[in-house]
Amino acid sequence: MAASSSLTLSQAILAPPTSHGSNPPPSDRLFLPIFSLPTYSGLKSTPSTPSSHPTRSPTTSRRRLYSLRPVRSSAAVETLPKTDTALLEKSINTIRFLAIDAVEKANSGHPGLPMGCAPMGHILYDELMRYNPKNPYWFNRDRFVLSAGHGCMLQYALLHLAGYDSIKEEDLKGFRQWGSKTPGHPENFETPGVEVTTGPLGQGIANAVGLALAEKHLAARFNKPDSEIVDHYTYVILGDGCQMEGIANEACSLAGHWGLGKLIAFYDDNHISIDGDTEIAFTESVDTRFEGLGWHVIWVKNGNTGYDEIRAAIKEAKTVKDKPTLIKVTTTIGYGSPNKANSYSVHGSALGAKEVDATRKNLGWPYEPFHVPEDVKKYFLINVLAFFSHIGIGAAMSLRVLLLKLSGMLNLPNMRRNIKEEASELKSIISGELPAGWEKALPTYTPESPADATRNLSQQCLNALAKVLPGFLGGSADLASSNMTLLKMFGDFQKNTPEERNLRFGVREHGMGAICNGIAHHTPGLIPYCATFFVFTDYMRAAIRISALSEAGVIYVMTHDSIGLGEDGPTHQPIEHLASFRAMPNILMLRPADGNETAGAYKVAILNRKRPSILALSRQKLPQLPGTSVEGVEKGGYIVSDNSSGNKPDVILIGTGSELEIASKAADELRKEGKAVRLVSFISWELFDEQSNAYKESVLPEAVTARVSIEAGTTFGWEKIVGTKGKAIGIDRFGASAPAGKIYKEFGITAEAVVAAAKALC
Ligand SMILES: Cc1ncc(C[n+]2csc(CCOP(=O)(O)OP(=O)(O)O)c2C)c(N)n1
Numbered sequence: 001m002a003a004s005s006s007l008t009l010s011q012a013i014l015a016p017p018t019s020h021g022s023n024p025p026p027s028d029r030l031f032l033p034i035f036s037l038p039t040y041s042g043l044k045s046t047p048s049t050p051s052s053h054p055t056r057s058p059t060t061s062r063r064r065l066y067s068l069r070p071v072r073s074s075a076a077v078e079t080l081p082k083t084d085t086a087l088l089e090k091s092i093n094t095i096r097f098l099a100i101d102a103v104e105k106a107n108s109g110h111p112g113l114p115m116g117c118a119p120m121g122h123i124l125y126d127e128l129m130r131y132n133p134k135n136p137y138w139f140n141r142d143r144f145v146l147s148a149g150h151g152c153m154l155q156y157a158l159l160h161l162a163g164y165d166s167i168k169e170e171d172l173k174g175f176r177q178w179g180s181k182t183p184g185h186p187e188n189f190e191t192p193g194v195e196v197t198t199g200p201l202g203q204g205i206a207n208a209v210g211l212a213l214a215e216k217h218l219a220a221r222f223n224k225p226d227s228e229i230v231d232h233y234t235y236v237i238l239g240d241g242c243q244m245e246g247i248a249n250e251a252c253s254l255a256g257h258w259g260l261g262k263l264i265a266f267y268d269d270n271h272i273s274i275d276g277d278t279e280i281a282f283t284e285s286v287d288t289r290f291e292g293l294g295w296h297v298i299w300v301k302n303g304n305t306g307y308d309e310i311r312a313a314i315k316e317a318k319t320v321k322d323k324p325t326l327i328k329v330t331t332t333i334g335y336g337s338p339n340k341a342n343s344y345s346v347h348g349s350a351l352g353a354k355e356v357d358a359t360r361k362n363l364g365w366p367y368e369p370f371h372v373p374e375d376v377k378k379y380f381l382i383n384v385l386a387f388f389s390h391i392g393i394g395a396a397m398s399l400r401v402l403l404l405k406l407s408g409m410l411n412l413p414n415m416r417r418n419i420k421e422e423a424s425e426l427k428s429i430i431s432g433e434l435p436a437g438w439e440k441a442l443p444t445y446t447p448e449s450p451a452d453a454t455r456n457l458s459q460q461c462l463n464a465l466a467k468v469l470p471g472f473l474g475g476s477a478d479l480a481s482s483n484m485t486l487l488k489m490f491g492d493f494q495k496n497t498p499e500e501r502n503l504r505f506g507v508r509e510h511g512m513g514a515i516c517n518g519i520a521h522h523t524p525g526l527i528p529y530c531a532t533f534f535v536f537t538d539y540m541r542a543a544i545r546i547s548a549l550s551e552a553g554v555i556y557v558m559t560h561d562s563i564g565l566g567e568d569g570p571t572h573q574p575i576e577h578l579a580s581f582r583a584m585p586n587i588l589m590l591r592p593a594d595g596n597e598t599a600g601a602y603k604v605a606i607l608n609r610k611r612p613s614i615l616a617l618s619r620q621k622l623p624q625l626p627g628t629s630v631e632g633v634e635k636g637g638y639i640v641s642d643n644s645s646g647n648k649p650d651v652i653l654i655g656t657g658s659e660l661e662i663a664s665k666a667a668d669e670l671r672k673e674g675k676a677v678r679l680v681s682f683i684s685w686e687l688f689d690e691q692s693n694a695y696k697e698s699v700l701p702e703a704v705t706a707r708v709s710i711e712a713g714t715t716f717g718w719e720k721i722v723g724t725k726g727k728a729i730g731i732d733r734f735g736a737s738a739p740a741g742k743i744y745k746e747f748g749i750t751a752e753a754v755v756a757a758a759k760a761l762c
Helices: 009-014 026-030 058-068 084-106 112-128 149-162 169-173 203-222 240-244 246-258 286-292 307-319 353-363 374-406 413-431 454-468 509-522 534-550 577-582 595-607 630-635 659-672 685-689 693-699 740-746 751-761
Strands: 143-146 234-239 263-269 296-300 325-330 472-476 502-504 527-533 555-559 588-590 613-617 638-642 651-655 677-681 707-710 727-729
Touching: 084 112, 084 149, 084 169, 084 353, 084 374, 112 149, 112 234, 112 263, 112 307, 112 374, 143 149, 143 203, 149 169, 149 234, 149 374, 203 234, 203 246, 203 263, 203 413, 203 509, 203 534, 234 240, 240 246, 240 263, 246 286, 246 509, 263 307, 286 296, 286 325, 296 307, 307 325, 454 472, 454 555, 454 595, 454 613, 472 509, 472 555, 509 527, 509 534, 527 534, 534 555, 534 577, 534 613, 555 595, 577 588, 577 613, 588 595, 588 685, 595 613, 595 630, 630 638, 630 685, 638 659, 651 659, 651 751, 659 677, 659 707, 659 751, 707 751, 727 751
Parallel strands: 143 234, 234 263, 263 325, 296 325, 472 502, 472 527, 527 555, 555 613, 588 613, 651 677, 651 707, 707 727
Antiparallel strands: 638 677
C-alpha cells in the first residue's frame, strides 16, 4: 500500500521538531523534541544529552537525576525545603489552591475532588507519566483521562505545572469563562493536553478503555523485540459517580476480558457525591466487582498523605501485565478545608471567602491567589525534564532500530518488504494521512447489479476499506451477523490476539460507543466503526453525542433502520431517530438508498475525521437505482432523475434510503401521466446544508413549492425541506409487528400515496 505523502517514516523521524498551536501538522505527532524543553523564569537547566546517561531505567532515573542534578535557583523568593516530602506537599497544596482560587474567582466549579485527588494527580504527572508539554500530541505519550470531569481544575492545574502552553496563569484565572482554555469540563478540542472530553460520568473511563485497546492493538502490530515503538500506559481518575454509571461497568468488563494490562485506573473513593454520603445509594463492594471483571485491585487506604502507598500501588500495578488495575484510593473530598471537608458542600460550590481563609491557615498557605511558588515550579519541572530527557533517548533508540530495518539492513528480503509496509502503515496511522487512492477500493454498482440490502452492501464496503486503511477496525454489539460488520480478512481482537481488527463488544452499546471515541482520539489514523440496530442508538446516544462534541470521527453502522425490519415490531423499529440525529450538531446522518450511495456514504465518513457519521442501513433488499452516485452523496442531496426543463419541474419528489425506490416508482407513474418530475435523493441533510445557495437552488428551486417527501420515520423536520405548501409522508406513531410489506402498506408508505400527494399539489 502506498503512502500518500512523499516523506518516508525515517525522514519523518529524523526531521527536526516543528512548533505548533492547537492544531499541529500531522507529522508533528511523530516527534519527541527532547531539546525543546519548557522553562519558567528562574529555572536554569540544561537538558541532558543522549550520551550523559544512556542506561537509566525510566522509573529510577527521574528521582536520581533530581538528586544528582539540582537546579540552582537564581531568583528564588522561596527556598528549596530540606526534604523532598515537604516540597512534595507544598507542590500538592499548590494544586489544591489553584483549584480553590479558580473556583472562587469563577464562583462556580468543583473544588472538592481536586483537593482530595491532588496527591495522586501530582504523583502521576510529576513522577510517572511520559509526556511532552511542548508537543502534547507526541504519539507514544502516556494518556491521562479525568473521568470525573467535574474535577477539571485538577487537570488544568497539573497541565499548568507541567509546562503546557495551553494552560497559563491567565487561563486558570479565566476558568469557566467565555473563550477560555479552561472550560467547565475538560474538552480535548479546546485544551491541548486533554485527551478526551469528559463530564457525563462514566464516559471517561470507557474512553480510557478505548485508548488502552488502541495501544495494545498497535503495539501488537508494530513492535519488534528490539524496538518498542508503541509502549505507553493509560491512566484514569474516576469517582463514585463514574462507578455508579452502567457504562463504566460495560467498558471495564471488556477491559478485563481483553486483559488491558496497561490500563491503570485510580478510583477516588471519597464516599461523597452530590446528594451526600454514597451510603444512601451505593453500598456494593466495588473491589469485589472489579475482581469479578478480571481486574487486579489494590487499595490505598490513605490517599491524602500516603504518597509512598500510592507509589507502591502504581509499582505493583505495573507488574501486572495481563489485567487492568483498579487502585482504590481512599481520600477526603475537600481535604484541608476545616469545615467543609468530607461533605457534599465542597463537591460543587466555591468554598467561600471565609472557608478559603480557614483552609489557607489549616494547610499553612501564605500566598496570594493563583500563586505558584518558585521552588514548586522547579520541583515539578525538574522531574519532568529529567524523565523527559531519558525517554527522549529511549524513543530515539527504538526509532533508530526501526530505521536500520527500514534502510534494508536486515538480510531477509521478504522481511524487509514487510517492515517497509508496516512502517508505511504506522506512519499513516500516526499522521492520519490516508493512503493515496484509498477510495478507489470502494465497490461500484450499476442498475444491473443485484438488488441487495444496504447492510450487505455496507459489508462489502467495510471489507474493501479494511484492505486499504491500516487503521480501520471495529465491530458490533453482539449483532455482527445481522449488522454484517465482520472483516473477513481479520480475526477477533482478543486478549491473546490483539493485532486483529474485529472487535467483539458483546451487548454493551453504550460502552461500545465510548470505547470507539477513545480509539478515535488515540491516534488520528485509527478509524473505528461500531454497529447495532439503529433503534439501539438510544442506548448509546450519550456516547454518540460525545463523538460529535469531541470531534471523534467514529463511524456508526446502524442497520435495521426502519419499519422495513418487519416482524420484530415497534420495540425494534426506529421512528424519531433520523430526526433526532439531524438535530445533533457536528454529526453526519447518512441514509443511503443502494450500493453506490452506500459506497458514497463510506467515502464521506472516512474523510470526516473530526465528525462522526451514522449510516442508517436497511435490512430489506433494495434495487440498484439508475442515477445514484458517490458524487451525489457528497453533496448530501442531488437529482437522481428528471424529465423537466429550465429548472421548473411540476413536482419534486424527495426520498431517502429505502424510500428512494418508492419515490422513484411514483416518479415513473407521474411521468407516464405527462408530469415533469424531478426525483431527489436526500441522503444527508447536513451535507446539503453545506452546499452553495446556487447548488441548492439547482436541486430545490425556491419557485417550485410542489414537493413531496417520503421517509419511513417521523415527518418532524421535513417541513424545512418541503415547505409549507409541500407534503411530507412519514410515520408519526410507533411501528408494528408484521411482515415489512404489510406495514409499509398499512402506514401508507407507498408509491400510490406519493402519486396522490403529488397530484394534489400540481
Ligand atoms: C451522566 C451524569 N449524570 C449526572 C451528572 C451530574 N454530576 C456531576 S458530579 C456528580 C456526582 C459525582 O460524584 P463523585 O464521582 O463521587 O464526585 P465527587 O463528589 O467525589 O467530586 C453528578 C451526579 C453528570 N455529570 N453526569
